[in-house]
Amino acid sequence: MGNMSHVLCLSCPDRVGIVARVAGFLEKQGWNILQSDQFGDTESGNFFLRMSVESVFSDSLPAVQFPNCFTPIATEFDMQWGFYDLNKKPNVIILVSKFGHCLNDLLFRVETGNLGMTVKGIISNHDTFASLAQWHQIPFYSKNVVPETKTAVETWISNFIEEEDIELIILARYMQILSQQFCHRHRGKIINIHHSFLPSFKGAHPYRQAHRRGVKLIGATAHYVTEDLDEGPIIEQSVERVDHRYTPDMLTAVSRDIESLVLARAVEGHIQHRVFLNGTKTVVFR
Secondary structure, eight states, X not given: OOXXXXXXXXXXXXXXXXXXXXXXXXXXXXXXXXXXXEEEETTTTEEEEEEEEEEOSTTSOOGGGHHHHHHHHHHHTTOEEEEEETTSOOEEEEEEOSOOHHHHHHHHHHHTTSSOOEEEEEEESSSTTHHHHHHTTOOEEEOXXXXXXXXXXXXHHHHXXXXXXXXXXXXXXOOSOOOHHHHHHTTTSEEEEXXXXXXXXXXXXXXXXXXXXXXXXXXXXXXXXXXXXXXXXXXXXXXXXXXXXXXXXXHHHHHHHHHHHHHHHHHHHHHTTOEEEETTEEEEOO
């Protein structure tokens, strides 16, 4: 058996014969299907497919030639598609402010090999985590973000993304609102995490507000960032049951644990190409 780490991902208008054509192409080119997930959305009329594949024979189509050979089928079915080698770790950057629970969790998962990505830099509007970045031997960039510097900082980040071939921007509790221009330019490449009280408890001190209302569930949401603040397509969510005994500090502690887990799951799904944009929603293959 050959390389087991490639995935073929595609989405297109749904119609008869998509899977048959793709499977027939793979069989003809000497590639075996190890796992296949598919979904046809009757509302949007779109079809989504993710296949884990491997080359079987010594004369199988080389992976480097796969894109060119598959393009005619992709054109015929009007596909948005990609062919990925999961052995290649994507380059990412992490943006963070003063709360480090999500940052610490991500770096630990990378350090222990549980998240297959390369962190090319940590960018912050505070110096709080400079020493943490140094310990992990990751470049740290402190950028003072005020109204007068916001555009220049975002321009610098965009240039860094291009120069370092960054495939994902992770907002690990980055408490700055990105401009609509930045969000549009990097659409589908920015993942944010926030508590799931929105839109109920906006503004400062959401956990105090939640405590006063006596919430019974606390959770977190990871989503792609769009021009609409905190309303991008949801990737992952989770909740934890709480009760009257929880103080605001206890609610905060529970929320931080959930935020870390939910963000890590969303990032993992993205870098493994399991997440597909579907209008204002996502399709996520587990």
